[in-house]
Amino acid sequence: MAWNTDLRWRLPLACLLLQVALVVLFGVFVRYDPDADAHWVAEKRSRNVSSDLDNEFYYRYPSFQDVHVMIFVGFGFLMTFLQRYGYGAVGFNFLLAAFGIQWALLMQGWFHSYRQGYIFVSVENLINADFCVGSVCVAFGAVLGKVSPVQLLLMTLFQVTLFAVNEFILLSLLAVKDAGGSMTIHTFGAYFGLTVTWILQRPNLHQSRQRQGAVYHSDLFAMIGTLFLWMYWPSFNSAVSNHGDAQHRAAINTYCSLAACVLTTVALSSALHKKGKLDMVHIQNATLAGGVAVGTAAEMMLMPYGALIVGFICGIISTLGFVYLTPFLESRLRIQDTCGIHNLHGMPGIVGAIVGAVTAACASSAVYGEEGLAHAFDFDSAKANWNASLQGKFQAAGLFVSLAMALVGGILVGLILKLPVWGQAADENCFEDAIYWEMPESTAFHPEDPTLKPSEP
């Protein structure tokens, strides 16, 4: 199809309109949290706090920076594995995340930090905005190389909105615990993205197949993304947990789960190759499934061996998914999942939700202590008449809500994105930076690509 991929007016207009709207909304609504406001001196006195260290900043800022790296370098470079879509992977991820965090500050702010007509932001809001955008980065992985930046901005606008609603239902209405976002971020993001790419299915995508593989150095760029995601995932899962033991425990559990996941991924990758060779796609992706799958339970008393078991299982599931399920989804269900997010975020996210529900349901005061149990699940305040078993049931409900929101939302957003006016590339021009980027003149190492059609029809 001869769609017009010249974005000269559409992309600038989209960016500027969205940014102007954000400025206006921030002007009306966003103010500093007391911990970030110049009245802090008085605030300290009124809270009877003596040290500046009790400012929320010092509890969460290092974790925030790690999460920030995961969103921009981690997700951005993870997707640079394609031989001719490195600019798009890093650059569009940068664009959608920069827009998304602003919109998420508003959407999540209205639901969770809204008082007296204002949204009060602190470092915790920044982390949550990054989390919200993380789910958009996940969904981006499904449509990578097949959509225009205008479509990505639209998808981000809608997905952040739906994310905030879903998160509000889970965290506030169902009182679910999901500090690392197995449900809210990964399950929601993955099934939303898969639904969108299913709606946007491209019948002749095989015409771009020669650009769907990696080259040697693009795989190394992708490993930068993989490793920063892997290394900082303990910060991701512990960033918004309760102060003290919960943050500490979440980091330990995530560390354990991820380590185990690497070994089973390598085992399966080698076992499934006819000559026992390893596949970089598995190493780049399935090694991370352990982080996804302890997202909900990491702050709970999962125990280190419990975390190892979760990682063990998810390395296997995820690698099997890449080998058997992705080709099946593409050929039979026409779900063209560029980065295999179903294997890295979809299935491990569901596993994470189930692990979280079971771990919560099994929580006992023998393991947590009376006070510890009440503190961990807020049974000491808002949910005074709850018990662990009930918590587990609500956790399970959260999974189904997330899946439903993802499917319904994905269909609606997919249909909007399907309109042939957003500058998407033709099927035979997918996975190609030259469509949306000014390319260096001397592309010495890629002398010519005879299959590439002229980028503007």
Add this chain to the structure above:
Amino acid sequence: MAWNTDLRWRLPLACLLLQVALVVLFGVFVRYDPDADAHWVAEKRSRNVSSDLDNEFYYRYPSFQDVHVMIFVGFGFLMTFLQRYGYGAVGFNFLLAAFGIQWALLMQGWFHSYRQGYIFVSVENLINADFCVGSVCVAFGAVLGKVSPVQLLLMTLFQVTLFAVNEFILLSLLAVKDAGGSMTIHTFGAYFGLTVTWILQRPNLHQSRQRQGAVYHSDLFAMIGTLFLWMYWPSFNSAVSNHGDAQHRAAINTYCSLAACVLTTVALSSALHKKGKLDMVHIQNATLAGGVAVGTAAEMMLMPYGALIVGFICGIISTLGFVYLTPFLESRLRIQDTCGIHNLHGMPGIVGAIVGAVTAACASSAVYGEEGLAHAFDFDSAKANWNASLQGKFQAAGLFVSLAMALVGGILVGLILKLPVWGQAADENCFEDAIYWEMPESTAFHPEDPTLKPSEP
């Protein structure tokens, strides 16, 4: 011109002499701050502090590490976009920064941490030394590819000295606030570097033009630099702010400004291309202008929407600069600005200084609270009879001092560097690593460069 680029005696001598001098000066002058000295146990008692956490280390160390990454990976990789100057970009940046931080510890120490004949260093000094070197990295961007490492060491020696004097005038004599260094680091660094490159103008630089562009993978390396600068800029602008709310607020404001800047950069980049395509040069650079431009005001009550507006404007200014101003400067004013630092640090630095002056001048106890206002601008101690309006005027004065220091200093240093004895490359050999680096034998992907003259004449 047949300059001799063999550095066999000049570079080793320069490095060893400088390092020996530093060892001697450190021996005479540098000691540990009480927070880093083994007398800390007694120090705690005398300060009536019970917890080790009140050691300055815990307030600032995470920010220090982020700033450290910005200087070495951020600036280093940002400049790897040139197809044949990756070694020089990363390697010479490494060299000049490693020398510069030592010299900065001394220079800044004499001005700010000198007591009883000694300089007492703590983590705050390390951050400030990194900041000081940041301004040298900025200036390096203007002369990248055209100077020898000996020239860079000399430039660093002089620029760090001038930086420290300028910083002393601003922070101590004019009592200016500039925690993120819009004036001291960016404006000073940029106009210093532009003046130096103007003095060092190379009439036949067009002979090296074929190496001034990027190749595909060199652009991805540069994005590593861009993203680490972008992600850690909240730490940069908050690293030396007052404990508590000021650090917290500076991080939030910088986060907001940078996010807005990305969208307007993308908008302008696309709008200014005849087919609406994006230019990696803009994405790599102009997206960072928002961080520069809130350097002064980030710790003030700029408000999140104020930060968005600053980022909004600077993404536009900076991208316009790359498209229109850089070619103009080069063709008409003979200012050959390799990395476009005028667009990323020069203009946004001036904007930042103005925003800072206006924000300070408008500060009121209604917004800050009585105590907060006094605390934020030190009106409670040294500047007891100051008010916000006066502060604003002094802020504005700081900008002019910085510009004057940069221009005068840049001319003097440029003239010294112009002497034909420092091993600089000929005009036709610029932007080429082979001049100063032993190259890998099999440069498989760059088989030969017929335009390159023999590197030693």
Add this chain to the structure above:
Amino acid sequence: MAWNTDLRWRLPLACLLLQVALVVLFGVFVRYDPDADAHWVAEKRSRNVSSDLDNEFYYRYPSFQDVHVMIFVGFGFLMTFLQRYGYGAVGFNFLLAAFGIQWALLMQGWFHSYRQGYIFVSVENLINADFCVGSVCVAFGAVLGKVSPVQLLLMTLFQVTLFAVNEFILLSLLAVKDAGGSMTIHTFGAYFGLTVTWILQRPNLHQSRQRQGAVYHSDLFAMIGTLFLWMYWPSFNSAVSNHGDAQHRAAINTYCSLAACVLTTVALSSALHKKGKLDMVHIQNATLAGGVAVGTAAEMMLMPYGALIVGFICGIISTLGFVYLTPFLESRLRIQDTCGIHNLHGMPGIVGAIVGAVTAACASSAVYGEEGLAHAFDFDSAKANWNASLQGKFQAAGLFVSLAMALVGGILVGLILKLPVWGQAADENCFEDAIYWEMPESTAFHPEDPTLKPSEP
């Protein structure tokens, strides 16, 4: 030799067996430290601590994440300099480290955190596990490109075990101070690795020589590793030091030593080239020797100028080693040291041990204060009747124990790895990813390598 390099059963079996064993052992032994346990609320009360900030997490977590980056990105990418072994460098480092940290948690836990039948883990254990694996990464550098992943898993299994025994002897029996691991990590790791590669010597390795060099972009990938190691080394050396001044001082000393080391490395690299050009191998490696060499003394009152002197010397020693010693070791002693770990970790590790012993022996209450001296060397509790001179002697003893453990252990482990059943590549197929990795179809920039034999004989 026609060894079979098909790992289809060996690698999966090794991974799965090891991981199952780890799950079982974790189930039996590993529990959360009180700071990471849900009983923290009660724990705080019993310790009379009011703030969650007194949780060990907040003292050490930022340093932990920096160390984590050094192990996985730092060591992983440092070894990507080989033109055809980038997957193996990053991927096998990832595998061995993920296995090693789990096994180290157990081994170190039994020696240091074992109480009432359980190992109690906190963030400090995670750091120490990373440290332990750091010594395996060092040894990996000696055998890089010449061993199979099965051999690496075995080597990790044994080396972590030996490391833990050696560390126990040094830290617990000899009461040595070695916070940054000059002896336990670097000296031990380097001489262990060198002994292993000596046992595994490959008589016809010259047949793979054409792949032992770098290409342009592989050198830039390696610089990512170098810089993250260099930047985060202050965290490495301060991560497990005493709270407060010791952590603070260790960071300052390491910062100084590393900065000086860069200048002398550049000086020597240029001086030793016949045309004064710089060699990327030196810049990538010798610049880090300063961090290794202050590993023991960084937390002591080494003084900033002392740190500069150490860095000064080690940049010289290390670069000289690359130029003269590595070829000598290879040709005369048949020690084939792929990454030159003897220059980066071996000699600087010994220097670090000596510097530590001398600094400890010279410690006086005039410099440390009475309390400070006792606190720094534990003379206030376990070692009440020790003095500085005695401490220095025990420090020296620690060096010899580490060397002996490395040599004896290296011989034993080398002999096990020499068995021709672990899937190692033939001499002419070394340094080649295609042996163990599925390669991208279009290796555009490396069209063909006529010297490569069919990978499966």
